[in-house]
Amino acid sequence: MVGTPVLFIAIPLLAAFLIPLLGMIWKESVRIVPGLVLMYLMVLAVSLMGHVAHNGPIIEIIAGWAPPIGINLVFNAFTGFLVTLIIFMGLLVWLYSYRFKSNVEYEPARKYFILLMMLVTGSTGVVLTGDIFNLFVFIEITSISAYALTAFYTGRDSAEASFKYVMMGSLASTMLLIAIMLIYSQLGTLNMADVASKIHLMDPTLKAISFILFVVALGVEAEIFPLNGWAPDAYAEAPGPVGAAFAGIVVKAMLYALIRFTYTIFDLSGAFNLLIIIGLLTLVIAEVAAIRQDKLKRMLAYSSIGQMGLVMVAFGIGTREGVFAALFIMLNHAIIKPLLFFSGSYLVYHSKKKYISDIDGMGKLAPFTSLLFALGAFAIVGLPPFAGFWSKLSFLVAAADNDMVLIIALILAVSIVEIVYYMRVVNRIFFFKRTTGLLARRPTFNAYIVMSVLGIIVLMIGFFPDTVTGYIQAAADSLFDKTQYIHSVLTASIQ
């Protein structure tokens, strides 16, 4: 075997503790080491994915105590898929911000890269862990890094956005802790698989209450309406790459936790309907809000929330096809949203207020960036040859299989809204006259690479969707196979 899943957590932590020491010797190392760590983890993730495809899930036991007693990490097709995605996004964000931060002094740069690495590590931990309380700890790691990254710029509004985030986040973690305690007080265990196998013994009222607490708490972190008060501000005020990291990394991990609770741990029949209702509300309200925004990043943030709503609805369908569609949308969102954030933040780079109207006529000044932005916009609304089309199609097919006509109609209506506001922006970029005297900023070399890679992936998924559907199908199957998950965890022993 090449390595074990625990290295996903241990190596970045070791590096994070080492960086202050290395920084005293060689200052450039604070930028390079996180990247090297992420590259190594990417290699590890890919090789473990290959291993899992042939030999089945890997259950990592920690401290030598088999699952109900100790903490364990689960690396199967589903978690592996998400981990690979998260680390890949982390790597791109690192690459993008590597030179972006070169004008920043040593101290903040060191902190920025440590925080970024810990954001990735925390999210990876959330996805991998098989223990409820450990999940809480990793959520806290992720959110503290996120608070600090939101407030990274010393402008006046970023601290406010971050404060809002801290408020919501710590109330959410209080609720999460109460829910964990309710489960423990009844079942006497904290292991996810163990809880899942015993949940039918739990008092129904308590079960419902703790489920609702989980949904609310994780909903705050996964920007689900009406708990997403923090999200647009945090996206808009955080540095460009961090906004992309939120969309591509943090939200994915939190959504994973929510899904894990709904699908594996709880056996409530009403849970799926709850997901559909929440998802639809999120979707409709976020898209309507997005069309009213006058700042580019806020518009993207609301669009991101809307996409999360769509994912929730897809998960709420509750069939294998639904899960497939949800994962496909998540994948596309994780690739397209960062592309939009990266290129968008260059388009409004010199504009003080970051209004959408400031990008009029950018198409001539910065053709490459504008083209990529347009590509992202086309892809996310689901125009045929691009990536978003296939995920939306699979979603509609899954909904149609279950005769959810109303939902299909609603989704199509919302898609039109989405098309309207994205096309408005694209229209402004290419066909409006430049009104402000602001110049375009040339992207750095690394930013070019990152955006091109993302653009190529979008095109690749668009033209050859088969390259990814296999992995997604395997991931969906492994999420669905609840008994196998429980069995493989509870019978795990030291290799």
Place this chain on the structure above:
Amino acid sequence: MKKVLVILLLAVVGFYLADVFIGIGFGNDHFVKSDEIKPVKDIYLQQTVENLKVSNAVTSIVVNFRGFDTLGEVTVLFLSVTALGSILYRKRHHAGDRSVLFSASSIVTAGSKLLFPPILLLGAYVFIHGHLSPGGGFQGGVIIATGFLLMLLAYENYTVSHNALSIVESFAGITFAVIGLMGFMNGGTFLQNFLPVGTLNDLFSGGIIPIIYIAVGFKVAAELTGVIYTVLNEKGDQKNG
């Protein structure tokens, strides 16, 4: 009438929460009665004595059974120091421009000087004996940090070297992670004990538990001192009251 609305909402939430917890009951076995349920706490208590030879069950859980949580927790503290530094960072650094809480009299300064070594000693005692008596890395680390806090408050120009803090912090953190990785020796798992456990109630017992707790103690002490130091050096632009 926002206040009334909020109070009403809170009353409803509180009622349900109280209802749930009173239903669970206080001071009795609250786990569901069933053959399938074997609360892990019983296993913990049993294994603590039999296999780990550690007196303090809380320590054995924090450091061994759920050592991964502790690693995460130490990371949270590390992150909050980093976050503090990043949030409060500004370009011009006013060195020695510290906010003074009160001007200390000579009694206070002399007293602090006198108390400082015993506090450090107490902290060290608490974390070295973490596996035998109440206390451990966190508690001992916090006690040491309060010692530094006392000195920082009593002496206006008492400084702690930032580099020294981060060296201590890094080394302690690396120790924790490396001991964790050393668990892989002999085909074990992350954080697995690889040292002989000794006998119950001895100072040298419990395998890697005391070592990890000492590392945690140093790390927590360095981190909390760092938190206080960073905040203390942050003088507001304008003072009021």
Place this chain on the structure above:
Amino acid sequence: MIAAAIYAVVQKDLLYAVIATGIISLILSIVFYILQAPDVALTEAAIGVALTTIVFIITIRNTVRMEDESDKNKNIKSAAK
């Protein structure tokens, strides 16, 4: 403890409010001790009573002492600026 909590919320002078939260932690740590949790009691005493209170007090020193909710207070402050 409840009285201290209410006092902490109602009190306009933030310094007293912070000290009230310190008192909550102090009572809490005694309660923890009674509930047979000496480890938690020790942690709560050290973190809750000492460190949190001190960090709050330093923040208050760096900002304002009064919670300015009334217009009167605001006027005084803008006059002082």
Place this chain on the structure above:
Amino acid sequence: MDNTYYDLLTYVVYGSAILVMLIGLYAVLVKKSLLKIVIGLSIVDSGLNLLIVSLGYLKNGTAPIFSKGFFELAADKPMVDPLLQALVLTAIVIGFGVTAVALSLVIRLWRHHHTLYIDEIKNLKW
């Protein structure tokens, strides 16, 4: 000790823990001063910790420490839940970390606005 005494204690302990949490929550929701909000958050944390520890308490229980005295004096007494205590330990430390970050944000906001009054800071939509 008899059972009615414990029944009464149930209401007292849980009641006060939940009440403290609610008071903190009230401060977070209603108060207009940023520092008061942070104070409220830390009060919520305190109440939560009490709630969790009291959940682990057992009648006539003893602390989960196998000291020499335990085997001599209290070997027949049940031990209170050590796991919940370990979790609270973690929760307290994490709570402190979050409070410190929140307070540093308060200082940042003060630097820019010279007020902690929430209505004057609101640049973004609340």
